[in-house]
Amino acid sequence: MNDVLDVALRLIIVFAVFMVVPLVVGQTEHKVMAHMQGRLGPMYAGGFHGWAQLVADGVKFAQKEDIVPAEADRRIFQLAPAVALLPYLLVLVAIPIGPSEGAVGQVVDAGIFFVLAVMGVGVLGSLMAGWASANKFSLLGGLRTAAQLLAYELPMLLAAASVAMAAGTVSLPGIVNAFEWWWLPWQIVGGLVFFVAGLAELQRPPFDMPIADSEIIFGAYTEYTGLRFALFLLAEYAGIVVLCGLTTVLFLGGWHGPLGADGLGWVWTLLKIAVLAFVVIWLRVSYPRLREDQLQRLAWTTLIPLALAQIALTGIVKVAIS
Amino acid sequence: MPPIPGSGLAKGLAVTLRTMTKKTVTAQYPDVQPELPPRSRGVIGLFEENCTVCMLCARECPDWCIYIDSHKETVPAAAPGGRERSRNVLDRFAIDFSLCMYCGICIEVCPFDALFWSPEFEYAETDILELTHERDKLREWMWTVPEPPALDPGAEEPKEIAAARKTAEKLEAQRAQEAQQAQQTPQQEEEEGKE
Incomplete structure (x- = not known):
């Protein structure tokens, strides 16, 4: 009975985090982007500096009619947003934010494998949406998504493999426990590759060629409206949280920090995640969208060689110190 | 000297970060x-x-x-x-x-x-x-018409004031001349008396 209660409580907490933190990131994006462009951003919803803007947006989306195009592949079309969103919920379960047993939804032994495999599923949602919409813009977006998934999954996996090699384990808490401060310069290249590839996989600007609202009208999401569209948007922000969490755990040492008492490690984790989320927003505001061929060239000629070089470096250092 | 690779990327980030620290230009008009x-x-x-x-x-x-x-x-x-x-x-x-x-x-x-x-x-x-x-x-x-704003420094004198000043100066000059004449007349008389 106690086990059931424990599991239920953990799931509820993870679900609450999953529903709230992406909204916080989204609101931060509204405000940070506005101020980076010399604007104020939302000011009315909720009264104080528009804090409830995303709640208001959610209410608006829920009120809209749920439309499925006549020619669409009905089932697949309706299922796609769930496929895009749920993997991030599953990944969130496995991300540890503190050293103790209670600071992770569920310890998974093969954590990296689980996390990366499930994150890859999220992109399938866009592919399904692109194909099932029976719309040429959606199809274009879906094809670009597929090309991007192929190109960026590889450097992401290679960079993660480098950390797993360094720690000698594929368990996420195990990796953070093995972390030393000098891993930071040692794994910096891998960290950058992982972060950039992750951004590309989330289809965040400047890697948002598959969405490209000004060119192919939101790509795979062209035919979506109402709650299903909102789910896609939520998936994007949940993806940011997951990506920042993973980068923190794998490359920035999770709950390790120069200061802080025992039991407060989770503050460090959350702080690092917040800083990374800010960087994600910052990059979006600063850079223009990459063209499709530039996207592919960046992955195949820059990120993959860098990731391979990082693995080689990790191997050499690992052999040298053992 | 060729630019350092990536300096353009850093410059872009710097621009947005600097803008974030500055005051926004949004006019919150109805408020x-x-x-x-x-x-x-x-x-x-x-x-x-x-x-x-x-x-x-x-x-x-x-x-x-x-x-x-x-x-x-x-x-x-x-x-x-x-x-x-x-x-x-x-x-x-x-x-x-x-x-x-x-x-x-x-x-x-x-x-x-x-x-x-x-x-x-x-x-x-x-x-x-x-x-x-x-x-x-x-x-x-x-009743919402504001007072006329002050003249810019170095602006031309307003016409009314210029006209009034000209008249005043003319009168002043005339009075001075009359006073001078009044002074000169007794002197002339004195000089005539000596002879």
Whole structure:
């Protein structure tokens, strides 16, 4: 009975985090982007500096009619947003934010494998949406998504493999426990590759060629409206949280920090995640969208060689110190 | 020297970060009133007491948006045995702001200073016909007319002051000359007396 209660409580907490933190990131994006462009951003919803803007947006989306195009592949079309969103919920379960047993939804032994495999599923949602919409813009977006998934999954996996090699384990808490401060310069290249590839996989600007609202009208999401569209948007922000969490755990040492008492490690984790989320927003505001061929060239000629070089470096250092 | 690879990327990030620390330019208009520049052309106010119904404004208006009606009244003679005078009385003064193009010619042309620019601008209506504003509304706007702003440094002297100053200087010079002449006359007499 106690086990059931424990599991239920953990799931509820993870679900609450999953529903709230992406909204916080989204609101931060509204405000940070506005101020980076010399604007104020939302000011009315909720009264104080528009804090409830995303709640208001959610209410608006829920009120809209749920439309499925006549020619669409009905089932697949309706299922796609769930496929895009749920993997991030599953990944969130496995991300540890503190050293103790209670600071992770569920310890998974093969954590990296689980996390990366499930994150890859999220992109399938866009592919399904692109194909099932029976719309040429959606199809274009879906094809670009597929090309991007192929190109960026590889450097992401290679960079993660480098950390797993360094720690000698594929368990996420195990990796953070093995972390030393000098891993930071040692794994910096891998960290950058992982972060950039992750951004590309989330289809965040400047890697948002598959969405490209000004060119192919939101790509795979062209035919979506109402709650299903909102789910896609939520998936994007949940993806940011997951990506920042993973980068923190794998490359920035999770709950390790120069200061802080025992039991407060989770503050460090959350702080690092917040800083990374800010960087994600910052990059979006600063850079223009990459063209499709530039996207592919960046992955195949820059990120993959860098990731391979990082693995080689990790191997050499690992052999040298053992 | 070729630029360091990636310096452009860093520069882009620096620009956005610097903008974030600066004050935003958003005008929160309905909550905060805008600070209008001096001599803002918001609406035209009428100071009825100065109006003589000369019709100059209505005739000069390029799009004929000023409506004036008046009648004549006879004023009894001021002094016994004098002549009766007739006088124009304003019945209606209206400006159709759906036609007005805010050129300000009526204000320039008014010889008696009866029309003024007011910075008031919140008089939108849902029906275009309601944009024709009558004299009572124009009079209300008169009270929102600000004091004329101070002259810019080095600006030309206002014509009235220049004219007054010229007259004063002329009078001064004349008086000085007279004083000089008055002084010289006794001296001459003295000199004549010695001889």
